[in-house]
Amino acid sequence: MPDRSALPRSNAPWRIDPGRAALLVHDMQNHFVGRFPARQPPVVDLVGNIVALRELAGALGLPVVFSAEPTVRRGLAADVRWPAIDDGPGDAAIIDALTPRPGEHLLPNARQNAFLRSHLGRLLREEGRDQLVICGVYAHLGVLLTAADAFMNDIQPFVVADAVADYSAEEHEMALRWAARSGVVCTTDDLLRGLLLGRNRSDA
Template sequence: MGLPVIDSYPMPDRSAVPLSCVPWLIDPARAALLVHDMQNHFVRAFPAGRSPVVELVANVAALRELAGTLGIPVIFTAEPAAQRRDQRGLLVDVWGPGIGDESDAGAIVAALTPRPLANTCWPTCATTPFSAVIWAGCCDPRAATN
């Protein structure tokens, strides 16, 4: 079972977003932008060049630019391609076999390609299971001292 094809539909506009129920604002010094699974495999489930993909990618790109302006780190998640069944565990039951071994299926969509980090390390994450993803192309967590 792979991803089903998803028909085009209009991206909801700002009026569809509920008002915040909390009084606080985002503090850029304590925030991060998480871009989750914006990989070709997932985005290709939608018709190319149509809503909601066009708006989704543009909105994420705008958020990334704003985050950069405000000094907010941008973190991408990416599901590994070509996982064996034993590596996917319970994901197989819900989402099927996952990303295949097609050359670009696991890549982040081109318009959102992560930018390289310049010697940035977050030592508190160095020993988590996500370290291989977080540190890829960044720095070697084994060199972190705190």
């Protein structure tokens, strides 16, 4: 996981607001998470940080959304050697530590971009949310593409640097640099602190 001191400077000045934000947990499925060494960094940090984000999001009433890639890949994606799910429904399931709860949303994403051919955009509009906290895998694919699409649709993306993971440190760092150009890149601790401060501001 990247060190806080090494994070790229975000161009956007936005502050997280629990009354405007939703949490997206992107592709935390057995197939993808299983590509990392079990019970070792970065997966231990990844899962622990996402659990912390999810718990506070639920406590503050943020919509919690899980995106999940289906087992059958269609179109041009079938021709590209990405780590497609092809080993049955168990691999497609969200990992046990993050199993969706009643009241949370589980959306299939046709491609790595969680907005594409899903009703994520409509869900955010219906909930009155124009900020999206993004965590999960992989940083330079689904996380980055989803953050870019959020920005294109006037939804402020917050990419949590130590709650996303990638094939390599180089690809992880590259994704954060790009995300910082049109969004906010922050740590889990920063995001949690910002949500609590935002709640206190609204209660004042």
